[in-house]
Structure formats: C-alpha cells, structure tokens
Amino acid sequence: MTRTLRFREALREAMVEEMERDERVFLMGEEVGHYQGAYKVSEGMLEKFGPRRVIDTPIAEAGFAGVGIGAAMVGLRPIVEFMTWNFSAVAFDQILNNAAKVRQMSGGQLECPIVFRGPNASARQVGSQHSQAMEHFYAHVPGLKVIAPAFPADAKGLLKSAIRDDNPVLVMESETLYGVKGDVPDGEHLVPLGEAQVVRPGNDVTIAAYSRMTHVALEAAAALEATGVSAEVVDLRSLRPLDEGTLVASVERTHRLVVVHEGWPYGGVGAEIADRVQRLAFDALDAPILRVSTLDVPMPYSAALEQACIPQPGRVVRAVQRILGARR
Amino acid sequence: MLAETPPSEALDHLAALYRRMLLIRRVEEESARGYAEGKIGGFLHLYIGQEAVAVGAMAALGPDDYVITTYRDHGVALAKGMPARALLAELFGKVTGCSKGLGGSMHMFDHEHHMLGGYGIVGGHIPLASGFAFASKYRGDGKVTLCFFGEGAVSIGGFHEGVGLAALWKLPVVFVCENNEYSMGTPLSRSMSLEDVSLKALGYGMDRDRFFADDVLEVERRIGEAVRRAREQNSPTLVEVRTYRFRGHSMSDPAKYRTQAELEEHKKRDPLARARALLVERGLGEGSLAELEGSVEAEVTDAVKFATESPEPGLDVLEETTYKGPFAY
Numbered sequence: 110m111t112r113t114l115r116f117r118e119a120l121r122e123a124m125v126e127e128m129e130r131d132e133r134v135f136l137m138g139e140e141v142g143h144y145q146g147a148y149k150v151s152e153g154m155l156e157k158f159g160p161r162r163v164i165d166t167p168i169a170e171a172g173f174a175g176v177g178i179g180a181a182m183v184g185l186r187p188i189v190e191f192m193t194w195n196f197s198a199v200a201f202d203q204i205l206n207n208a209a210k211v212r213q214m215s216g217g218q219l220e221c222p223i224v225f226r227g228p229n230a231s232a233r234q235v236g237s238q239h240s241q242a243m244e245h246f247y248a249h250v251p252g253l254k255v256i257a258p259a260f261p262a263d264a265k266g267l268l269k270s271a272i273r274d275d276n277p278v279l280v281m282e283s284e285t286l287y288g289v290k291g292d293v294p295d296g297e298h299l300v301p302l303g304e305a306q307v308v309r310p311g312n313d314v315t316i317a318a319y320s321r322m323t324h325v326a327l328e329a330a331a332a333l334e335a336t337g338v339s340a341e342v343v344d345l346r347s348l349r350p351l352d353e354g355t356l357v358a359s360v361e362r363t364h365r366l367v368v369v370h371e372g373w374p375y376g377g378v379g380a381e382i383a384d385r386v387q388r389l390a391f392d393a394l395d396a397p398i399l400r401v402s403t404l405d406v407p408m409p410y411s412a413a414l415e416q417a418c419i420p421q422p423g424r425v426v427r428a429v430q431r432i433l434g435a436r437r
Numbered sequence: 438m439l440a441e442t443p444p445s446e447a448l449d450h451l452a453a454l455y456r457r458m459l460l461i462r463r464v465e466e467e468s469a470r471g472y473a474e475g476k477i478g479g480f481l482h483l484y485i486g487q488e489a490v491a492v493g494a495m496a497a498l499g500p501d502d503y504v505i506t507t508y509r510d511h512g513v514a515l516a517k518g519m520p521a522r523a524l525l526a527e528l529f530g531k532v533t534g535c536s537k538g539l540g541g542s543m544h545m546f547d548h549e550h551h552m553l554g555g556y557g558i559v560g561g562h563i564p565l566a567s568g569f570a571f572a573s574k575y576r577g578d579g580k581v582t583l584c585f586f587g588e589g590a591v592s593i594g595g596f597h598e599g600v601g602l603a604a605l606w607k608l609p610v611v612f613v614c615e616n617n618e619y620s621m622g623t624p625l626s627r628s629m630s631l632e633d634v635s636l637k638a639l640g641y642g643m644d645r646d647r648f649f650a651d652d653v654l655e656v657e658r659r660i661g662e663a664v665r666r667a668r669e670q671n672s673p674t675l676v677e678v679r680t681y682r683f684r685g686h687s688m689s690d691p692a693k694y695r696t697q698a699e700l701e702e703h704k705k706r707d708p709l710a711r712a713r714a715l716l717v718e719r720g721l722g723e724g725s726l727a728e729l730e731g732s733v734e735a736e737v738t739d740a741v742k743f744a745t746e747s748p749e750p751g752l753d754v755l756e757e758t759t760y761k762g763p764f765a766y
Contacts, residue, residue: 135575161575167605172564172598179568182553183503185575202595206558207565215546215554216536217758254765275761303765350765 111262111292117150119261119293120226120282123268124151124188126297128158131186134272135162137173138190138227147192148228148287174200174225178208178277181223186272191227194243194281201246208277209252224271226280229257230320230371231419233285237407240415242372244281248349248381254302255348257281259323261291263346266300274302281348283321303350307359311341314365314429317356317382319345322369322420329369329425340429348378356382357390364395367428369420374402396432401425448719454496454653455712456729458488461512462709463737464521468511468528468542472688476745477528481542484512486683489708490615491516493656494583494678497664503551503569505562506585508543509615509682510555513585518550521740531747538750539758560586560595563612567599570608574671581667582610583660588634588677589620596637600675604641609667611660614677615650621686622694638675647677651706652715681706 114122128134135158140147142155142165155163166173170191177187191197197204208221230242248255254276258264264282271278308323309330318326323344330340343359345352360366366386368379379400386398404418442450465485471477484491487509495504495516506513514524519535527534528542536546543557553569556562566584573580590596591614603610614634618625625632638645644666650656656678663674681703685692692700716726756764 167601169598169602171594172567172602175561175564175595175599176568176571176602179565179570180572180575181568182565183569183572185572199594202558202561203564206561207556211554212761213758214536214540214544215548216534216539216754218536218546218548219553220761251759254760276765350763 110295112295113290114261114293115287116261116264116282116289116291117148117287119265120150120268121152121154123265123272125154125157127269127272128162133184133186134188135164135185136188136190137164137166137177139166139168139192141165141190148284150287151190170196170200171203174203175207177223178203178211178221181221182211182219186222188224188226188272191225193239193284194227194229195239195241197225197243204247204253204277205250209250213252220275221277222275223277224268224280225277226268227282228284228287229281230283231285231408231415234410234412234415236410240408242370242403244279244348245372245377247279248378252277253349254278255281256302256346257320257348258346259286259320259344261289262293262298263300265293266298267302267346269299270302278302281320286321300346303347303352305343305345305347305352305355307341307355308344309340309342311339311363313339313363313433314367315341315343315356315359315363316367316369316425316429317343317345318369319348322371325420325422326369326425328422329429332422332426333429338429338433351381351385353385353389356386360386360390361393364393365432366394366398367401367425367432368398369401369425371403371419373405374400375405377402399428399432401428448716448721451654451712451716451719452721452729454492454657455716456733457492457516458653458709458712459730459733460521460736461488461491461515463733464515464524464740465511467525467737467741469684469688471528477542478530479541480508481688482509482686483682483684484509486703486707487615487617487650487680488512489650489653489656489712490613490678490680491585493650493653494613494660496657497661498581498583501551502580503553503582504585505553505566505569505582506555507559507562507587507590508555508557509587510543510545514545514547514552514555517547517552519545519547519552521736522743523547525740525744526747529744529747530749531744532750532754533743533747537754537758539754560590560593562586563590563595563599564602566610566612567603567608570603570610570673571606573609574606579668580609581664583613583664584610585613585615587620588614588616588625589628591634591637592628600643601641603673604643607671608673609671610673611663611667612673612675613660614675616677616679617682619686619694622690624694633677635675635677644672644674645676646674648679650678650680651708651711653708653712
C-alpha cells in the first residue's frame with residue numbers, strides 16, 4: 110500500500126519516524142522550530158518533540174554545524190538543516206575538516222554519524238549567491254556521503270538510511286521539489302545509499318540525472334519518444350557512493366550517455382561519471398559522453414537568463430540528438 | 438584539591454602534578470630531538486613553558502570529562518592521560534600511535550581518556566567543544582568539556598560562534614584561552630584591539646577569569662571554579678590563562694620577533710621549576726624527588742624505544758579509517 114505525499118512531507122516523516130525510534134536523533138537549524146521551517150519541512154515537529162530535540166539556532170552556520178559534529182562525535186545523531194546549502198559555504202571548514210576527517214585523524218577511534226540537509230541548487234530568481242549546486246564540492250571529499258533524491262519515496266527512504274548511517278551524510282533537496290507529490294510506501298521504508306534506479310527504460314540513449322534534473326530528464330525523454338527516440342533515464346539518487354554498476358549496465362544496452370545536472374561544467378559529478386563510464390564501458394560506447402549543466406557563469410537574476418542557464422528539457426534533447434547523429 | 442586536604446595528601450597531589458609536567462617537558466624535549474634527527478616530519482608545535490596550564494586544568498577535571506585543543510596538543514593529551522608511548526609513536530608516524538600514524542603531531546586523539554583531539558585549523562574546533570557540551574546537557578550525563586585554544590584563535594569566527602552558542606544555550610563547557618603572547622610571530626598588541634582577552638566574555642554575558650599560569654595549583658583552583666560552574670549550573674566560562682612558550686611557534690621558527698632578554702625573563706618564571714621548588718619547600722625529600730624524576734626518565738626512554746621500534750602503518754588502514762563500513766566511492 111502507498112500514500113501520496115509531498116516531497117517535504119516525506120522528508121518530515123523520515124525525521125519524525127527516526128526521532129521516535131532513536132532518542133539520540135535531534136533536529137537543529139535556522140527557523141526549524143517556532144517558524145515551522147523556512148520551507149515548512151519541519152512543520153509541527155517542535156510541537157511534537159519539544160525544544161530539547163527541535164532546536165532553533167542563530168544565524169551561525171559554522172557554529173551550529175560544528176555543534177552538530179561535536180555532538181555526533183560523542184554519540185548523538187544530529188540532523189542539521191541548512192536553510193539552503195548555499196549557506197553551508199560558511200560552514201565548509203566544519204564539514205571538510207571536522208566531519209569528514211575526524212575518523213581518519215583519530216585513527217578510527219571516533220565516528221561522526223550526522224546528517225546535513227537542506228535545499229540545493231536553483232530556486233526561482235534568487236540570484237547568484239542563493240542558486241548554487243553545492244553537491245559537486247562535497248562529493249569530492251572522502252569521508253562524506255552525498256545523496257540527492259528526486260521523488261518523495263526516495264526522499265523518505267534515503268533520509269531514513271542517512272540518519273542511521275554511521276558516517277556524515279549530506280542530503281541535497283530542492284526548493285522547487287518540496288511541493289511535488291508522489292507515492293510513498295506505507296510502513297518502514299528504507300532506501301539504501303549508493304543504488305541508482307532506472308526510472309524510465311529505453312534503448313537508444315541513457316540520460317543520467319539526480320534531484321530536480323531527473324524530472325527534466327524525464328521530460329526530455331518524453332519529448333524524444335515523440336520523435337521516435339527511446340531514452341532510458343537513470344536516477345542516480347546517491348552521488349557518493351555512486352552506483353556505477355547500474356550506469357554501466359544501462360550504457361552497455363544503449364551505447365550512449367548524457368549526464369544532466371545543475372552546477373557548473375568544470376569538474377563535478379558529470380565529469381566524474383564521464384571518467385568512470387569511459388573507463389568501465391569504453392567498448393560499449395558509440396559516441397562521446399555529453400554533459401548538460403548550468404552554464405559556466407554565476408546565476409543571473411533575470412528570469413529569462415536564469416532559465417537559459419539552468420538545464421532545460423530542450424537542451425537535453427539537443428544533446429541526445431547530437432550523439433545520436435554520431436550514429437548516422 | 439580542597440584546602441582542608443591533609444598535608445601528606447596535598448604533597449602527593451603536588452608531586453603527581455609535578456610528575457606530569459616533567460613528563461610533558463621531557464617528552465617535548467625528546468620530540469625536538471626526534472624532529473632534528475628526521476624521525477618526526479611535518480609541523481611540530483612544542484608545549485614547553487606552558488605545562489602548568491594543561492596539567493593544572495586537567496587536575497580540575499574528572500576522567501570522563503571531555504577535552505579538546507588546537508595543534509599544540511601534546512601537553513594536553515599527556516595531561517589527560519594519553520600514554521607517552523602512544524604519543525611518541527604517533528609523532529614517529531607509527532601504527533602503534535594514538536591515531537595509527539595518520540594524525541601526527543597536530544591530531545592527538547585518545548577516546549578512552551576522552552581526549553577528543555588536536556585540530557589544525559585555528560578556532561575550527563571551538564564549536565565542536567560546544568557540541569560535546571550540548572550532548573552532555575542533552576543526555577544529562579554531568580560531564581564538563583574543557584576547550585583549549587591560543588589567543589590567536591580569538592579573532593576568528595569559530596571562536597565567536599562556538600562561544601556564543603555555548604552562552605546562549607548554557608552549556609557545560611570551559612573555554613581556556615592559553616595566551617602565550619604570540620599568535621605565531623604576531624604579538625597580541627598587533628592582533629587584538631584589547632589587551633585583556635577575557636573581556637570577550639562580556640559580549641556573550643559569560644563569566645570570565647584571567648590569571649597567570651606560574652603556579653600549577655593556582656591553575657587547578659581557578660579552572661576548578663569554572664568547571665564547577667559548568668557542572669553545577671550549566672554555565673560556561675571564558676578563562677584567559679597567561680603563559681609563555683619557551684620555544685618558537687613551531688620547529689622552523691627561530692622566534693626573531695622577541696628578544697632573548699624577554700625569553701630569559703619568562704624562563705625565570707618557569708612553572709615546572711616553580712612546582713619543583715614548592716615540592717622541596719613543602720618537604721619532599723631528595724630521595725623521593727630523585728625517584729620521581731628517575732621514573733619519568735625511564736618512562737620517556739621506554740616510550741622513545743617503543744616508538745622507534747614500532748612498525749609503520751600499512752596501506753590497509755587508509756580506507757577503513759575514512760568510512761565506517763564499506764568505502765563510499
């Protein structure tokens with residue numbers, strides 16, 4: 110049996126269930142309590158759990174990220190919400206130098222079971238400082254895990270797994286997905302980290318994406334179907350660990366790959382996937398791997414320019430047509 | 438130790454503190470030697486001159502209380518109970534080191550003794566200390582966290598955010614600023630608008646204290662007051678302990694920013710020599726003193742031998758210390 114939930118409700122259910130299950134889990138962040146969450150993800154949680162376990166913080170990301178890491182090091186299991194991942198930039202040192210490294214620096218004596226979560230990448234016309242795709246920076250760092258669900262069911266199942274993980278896990282959400290509805294299985298629903306999912310089967314090309322870009326990829330696949338092209342869409346769900354097995358199996362069937370993500374083209378998740386797939390499935394590839402990313406400029410405010418910068422279904426279709434052209 | 442402690446116990450206590458200070462001094466001297474001989478690489482920041490701070494402060498703590506500090510961490514680690522073997526083996530990059538040779542001089546960790554590490558980014562560890570204290574309050578476990586840092590850390594955001602949150606949430610933590618007068622080569626007068634670091638507490642509505650670390654018993658007493666406030670009232674304190682390092686910032690620092698006369702003046706106030714003189718004054722006999730100092734010498738010699746003879750870590754430690762469970766690639 111399933112129920113239809115919005116993305117934000119699925120995230121909330123995951124947190125509520127894990128907090129009911131485990132006294133060590135708590136939620137901390139800006140406006141998560143009395144304000145009911147900047148994007149209403151934590152709505153009602155303060156009333157349910159009280160101020161001991163749903164903690165409003167001042168605007169001090171480095172401070173409360175560090176408090177969360179410290180609490181995790183001595184046995185609690187914090188969920189730290191960033192109002193947006195953009196603001197994690199001022200807490201980058203905490204995540205990079207403390208959360209990711211304390212296990213290594215202590216020779217394995219200490220652990221850091223913490224979840225950082227919040228909306229990532231573009232919203233609508235919020236300008237260059239509020240539109241960044243931060244997952245590329247974090248997926249680079251050994252010691253961290255990074256997930257980016259696209260559907261409510263995965264949001265719930267992956268967040269629950271993240272909370273139970275003994276390592277730091279960063280959950281990339283999307284402001285523009287919070288209202289999206291989807292079926293979520295009843296009862297205990299866990300999705301393991303590191304498993305991609307084929308969300309649309311196809312034969313001619315693989316389109317790999319995650320978070321909101323999975324929906325863009327699905328739109329592109331629908332448009333391509335109308336032109337007689339059968340595209341397979343792989344929703345990565347998890348960026349580190351990355352499910353290269355599912356990607357390679359798909360490419361071995363379709364022989365072509367386009368990767369779609371927000372964030373700039375220099376380096377990043379798309380470049381990583383291109384490297385792995387050309388190494389692991391070189392003989393299967395019939396065309397170069399292409400990436401569709403945010404344009405290589407700071408995000409503009411202008412609505413028209415912003416849409417031009419963010420990957421759109423049309424750009425994905427054109428990328429697919431370009432590598433299918435290589436067949437002819 | 439309370440004022441009404443019987444004289445013999447008080448003498449034993451002072452002897453134990455002196456022994457720990459001497460152990461730190463001797464381990465640091467051997468570290469300097471090991472560095473000169475090429476057995477220790479990277480950065481090496483010695484604690485020589487500041488021993489009374491760590492030893493006095495730790496005497497005011499219980500074994501289950503948490504401690505965290507900066508990269509100048511050898512003294513704090515030894516004072517909290519880390520064996521000299523584990524510390525020197527870590528410096529020598531051996532698998533028997535406290536962190537399996539992965540951390541080195543700046544990252545001394547001893548989970549068993551609740552020494553939760555030395556950290557290399559100035560001020561970055563201060564919010565972690567508030568996190569330990571947050572967990573203690575959350576669980577009601579009665580533990581206190583002691584957080585050490587230099588006066589150089591007081592200018593960076595990590596200090597203000599970590600201290601500010603501890604004050605806001607009334608966390609059981611004591612912030613111990615070891616003011617050794619120089620942040621690397623920059624004197625306090627050129628790095629801060631105030632001469633009195635403890636005044637920073639006022640803006641956070643926090644208790645504060647400020648004193649010289651010449652006398653290890655005075656350090657114990659004053660830190661003890663702050664620890665009690667933390668434990669009994671969940672009230673954090675900023676304590677500025679004024680001290681002096683006799684060596685450069687690190688091994689590569691000839692310390693040309695200060696005069697020899699200034700250094701010699703401070704060496705006259707050496708807290709180690711002062712503790713020894715106090716022991717003699719209070720009646721510890723020649724024989725007992727020689728026995729104590731001999732046992733430190735034996736411990737250090739054993740630790741150096743252990744570190745020298747221990748094997749280096751193998752590649753197998755790398756992945757298992759990066760992630761708990763399967764490697765996330």
